[in-house]
Amino acid sequence: MKNNGNVLGALLAGILVGSAVGLLMAPKKGSETRDDISESLKKLTKNFKERANAEMEALKEIRDEITGKANAVKNEMVNKKNQYKSDLTDAGDDFLKNENATI
Numbered sequence: 001m002k003n004n005g006n007v008l009g010a011l012l013a014g015i016l017v018g019s020a021v022g023l024l025m026a027p028k029k030g031s032e033t034r035d036d037i038s039e040s041l042k043k044l045t046k047n048f049k050e051r052a053n054a055e056m057e058a059l060k061e062i063r064d065e066i067t068g069k070a071n072a073v074k075n076e077m078v079n080k081k082n083q084y085k086s087d088l089t090d091a092g093d094d095f096l097k098n099e100n101a102t103i
Contacts, residue, residue, distance in 0.1 A: 008051065015044060 019040045028036070 012044070012048065019044075 020037070
């Protein structure tokens with residue numbers, strides 16, 4: 001995930017630099033160049049937001065999967081604890097019955 005962030009950052013930086021150089025080198029009026037830069041930034045912002053939302057959804061799915069697995073393990077442990085407790089209680093009761101029978 002961290003590597004994806006580095007790649008995304010480098011990609012965005014490359015797009016910005018390439019767009020700026022391309023627009024500044026083009027033989028256009030200043031107002032046209034500013035409009036082009038503004039439009040490029042709007043597109044870049046939109047793309048970034050879409051990518052960020054997609055990544056957030058993916059993270060939420062991973063979180064939900066991990067939460068489900070953790071709850072399943074917790075429930076299994078609670079059930080085992082209760083079974084062990086029941087088994088020990090039964091064993092203790094049996095032991096006391098045998099001790100009382102021999103006295």
